[in-house]
Amino acid sequence: MEWVLQVHLYRKYFKMDQQKLFIQIALNSWNTQISRAEKVFNSYSDSDFLKQIAPEKNRIIYLYGHLAVYHDLLKETLGLGTSKYASLAPLFLQNPDNMESEMPSIEELKAIWNEVHGDLKELFNNLAPEEWFKRHNAMTDADFEKDPSRNRLSVVLNRANHVAYHLGQVVLVKPENI
């Protein structure tokens, strides 16, 4: 039964090889959006953070907190950890921007952003390839069996699109038309 062992090893090897390539492609998409977002947010002054992206729309500070708190929750959605800033969800996730609400300072929000994205980087870099292809916590086993494409990687791609969506808004505060 030598070939059975060989098949087993080859199967394991090629599967891992392919998986690693996919993971890299998906994480490239996520990392690109996070880098771009950090570059744009970090180019803004504290007074820019209080500007609205368009008349009567969200302020930069709101979108910054929105992304940080949503990504903090991503650990839970992926089933990889516990969120640290769930207390900020009413302010930044469950309600639109409100000029009257009391917000953390920009300095505090920057510390939260860096912590959240540092935590995710570590989690992502250390996750075993096969773990990426398991279901996320927002779906049942039965649904996952029907559609195995709804796995952790698909959640990360979805979140990358969500960053891009808000990034298109955040750049509007820049004077030039992008």
Next chain:
Amino acid sequence: MEWVLQVHLYRKYFKMDQQKLFIQIALNSWNTQISRAEKVFNSYSDSDFLKQIAPEKNRIIYLYGHLAVYHDLLKETLGLGTSKYASLAPLFLQNPDNMESEMPSIEELKAIWNEVHGDLKELFNNLAPEEWFKRHNAMTDADFEKDPSRNRLSVVLNRANHVAYHLGQVVLVKPENI
């Protein structure tokens, strides 16, 4: 040498299986963004199309043409076909929106949008799994050997993010805060 044949078959089977799963994940990301974009654009009246997303920024009609013409070019970037609307690139890709420029009518742009995305749908649905993992036309063989994650699928993920980026702007014309 029975096991050699078995290994070959298993290797082929599992590689294809994994590839198909990842292609589905990536195309889900693209299709979701295109469906959302179509839903938002189609909710706008002809007069909405002439509104700017924010003061002194692009109009809806420009972003609609921008996405349609960029996606028409995607066929060339992927090395899967010839663009049909390269003549519109100066208007919608190489220059920002200009109120003075003469544009195709909204009706014409809608026909172009539908044709471009219909063409892509057919190309994408008929592409053999292994073809998705080949390099795109915007890079050399040498660069691809160094980084095989820069393949056709990664281009499609990149374009999905680009749609999301502009979609975040296009929704700003809606009265509610999104």
